[in-house]
Amino acid sequence: MTTVNVAVLGASGWMGRVHTMAYQTFPHFFGTGQGSAQVVALVEANLAANGEAAKDLEFRAPGARIEQDWRRVIRDPEIDLIDICLPDNLHYEVAKAALLAGKHVYCEKPLADTAEQARELADIAREKGVITRVGHAFPRNPAHDRAKELITSGALGDITMFKGCQHIDIYADPMAPYMWRADGDLAPTGIVGDTGSHVFCFMEFLVGRVSELIAENFIVTQQRPKVDGLGYGDAASGSEVKEWGQVSNPDATHLMCRFENGARGIVDFSRTATGRKFQQCYEIYGTKGALVYDYDQVNRLRFYSSADATGQQGFRDMDVGPEHPTFAAFLPLPNFALGYNEMKLIEVAEVIKSIATGQEMWPTFESGHHIAQMVDACMLSSDKRAWVTL
Numbered sequence: 001m002t003t004v005n006v007a008v009l010g011a012s013g014w015m016g017r018v019h020t021m022a023y024q025t026f027p028h029f030f031g032t033g034q035g036s037a038q039v040v041a042l043v044e045a046n047l048a049a050n051g052e053a054a055k056d057l058e059f060r061a062p063g064a065r066i067e068q069d070w071r072r073v074i075r076d077p078e079i080d081l082i083d084i085c086l087p088d089n090l091h092y093e094v095a096k097a098a099l100l101a102g103k104h105v106y107c108e109k110p111l112a113d114t115a116e117q118a119r120e121l122a123d124i125a126r127e128k129g130v131i132t133r134v135g136h137a138f139p140r141n142p143a144h145d146r147a148k149e150l151i152t153s154g155a156l157g158d159i160t161m162f163k164g165c166q167h168i169d170i171y172a173d174p175m176a177p178y179m180w181r182a183d184g185d186l187a188p189t190g191i192v193g194d195t196g197s198h199v200f201c202f203m204e205f206l207v208g209r210v211s212e213l214i215a216e217n218f219i220v221t222q223q224r225p226k227v228d229g230l231g232y233g234d235a236a237s238g239s240e241v242k243e244w245g246q247v248s249n250p251d252a253t254h255l256m257c258r259f260e261n262g263a264r265g266i267v268d269f270s271r272t273a274t275g276r277k278f279q280q281c282y283e284i285y286g287t288k289g290a291l292v293y294d295y296d297q298v299n300r301l302r303f304y305s306s307a308d309a310t311g312q313q314g315f316r317d318m319d320v321g322p323e324h325p326t327f328a329a330f331l332p333l334p335n336f337a338l339g340y341n342e343m344k345l346i347e348v349a350e351v352i353k354s355i356a357t358g359q360e361m362w363p364t365f366e367s368g369h370h371i372a373q374m375v376d377a378c379m380l381s382s383d384k385r386a387w388v389t390l
């Protein structure tokens with residue numbers, strides 16, 4: 001059995017904690033036949049002076065060494081896989097250093113700040129012959145495997161139209177605090193790389209590549225309060241605000257696109273959609289059928305077939321269940337619901353399987369490059385107020 005030695009970078013953050021858990025937990029569901037993982041190092045820059053953060057890391061990965069400088073784990077010959085859960089602006093620099101050192105790299109989305117950087121990373125990975133993976137997670141929900149099976153089988157005919165959206169409301173309140181996500185130096189493409197990249201990933205998986213698009217990006221709230229200790233779900237009160245941060249990347253985007261296969265798309269995403277705690281939807285229309293997905297019913301697809309008899313036509317619900325191996329790994333019955341953390345477990349199991357078998361699995365850095373091209377095109381199109389060819 002292959003055991004992959006992993007370093008998780010950004011270990012105290014949301015993704016760092018989920019990934020660390022997933023390496024230790026996935027064999028409970030998928031076994032060790034296709035590899036296992038040992039978290040041997042956790043890298044976290046922000047270790048509190050009182051040592052609580054370090055103690056928490058020790059608890060979460062017993063025996064792992066704790067580092068503050070990511071360069072130290074990249075130099076370590078014992079480490080096979082570098083897992084990047086750092087803020088967006090560090091992805092390119094860290095991934096490049098890791099690839100050049102011959103490491104396998106699993107990088108949270110967005111892969112890089114520009115398509116040029118993403119292209120360079122994909123090229124280095126190919127030259128080095130290492131495994132790469134971008135951490136989009138959501139498409140690993142088996143509901144989307146079912147959608148892909150229906151599309152590939154021809155049940156929808158030729159795809160003519162994709163409508164997609166992803167919305168959250170973390171920045172709906174103008175007093176929601178300034179975080180790295182609103183800083184154009186730390187997250188240069190804002191919501192486009194953050195949330196748009198997830199929708200673009202679905203588009204590639206289910207419909208295909210995009211050839212041109214026109215987009216409008218916009219900032220809804222220009223300045224946000226800078227208050228230490230406030231994060232997701234918080235809002236500052238006027239009296240405690242001494243400093244304001246300038247929002248310097250997009251809060252929201254609307255776009256239209258054309259796919260290489262002739263289908264058309266309409267997409268929007270934002271972080272200011274009041275009341276939308278997490279909305280992720282798509283509708284796919286073809287010449288013979290249609291599919292509708294809504295994350296509010298996370299394991300359910302709605303399917304329409306023109307082949308149904310007159311009088312019996314209509315969208316029908318499909319509950320995705322244990323007929324799919326990645327669902328069966330967790331639950332023996334449909335509609336008990338797989339959630340976000342299970343999607344990450346499936347993804348991490350695939351990353352380790354890829355390394356153990358030498359077979360890359362989608363979405364690799366090649367897809368990361370295509371998605372980065374779409375992000376670039378949105379930024380350029382919005383600046384120029386014009387269609388952009390990818």
Ligand SMILES: NC(=O)c1ccc[n+]([C@@H]2O[C@H](COP(=O)([O-])OP(=O)(O)OC[C@H]3O[C@@H](n4cnc5c(N)ncnc54)[C@H](O)[C@@H]3O)[C@@H](O)[C@H]2O)c1
Nearest residue numbers: 010012013014015044045046085086087088108109135136
């Ligand atoms: N796939 C998904 O669904 C998904 C969901 C959330 C976030 N993300 C992505 O994951 C990445 C991390 O996001 P998050 O929400 O976990 O952020 P976070 O702010 O919760 O965590 C980032 C962590 O990195 C640490 N850090 C920052 N600079 C560092 C450095 N130089 N060296 C070591 N540690 C450093 C921070 O102290 C923090 O603990 C982002 O790129 C984000 O876009 C992906």
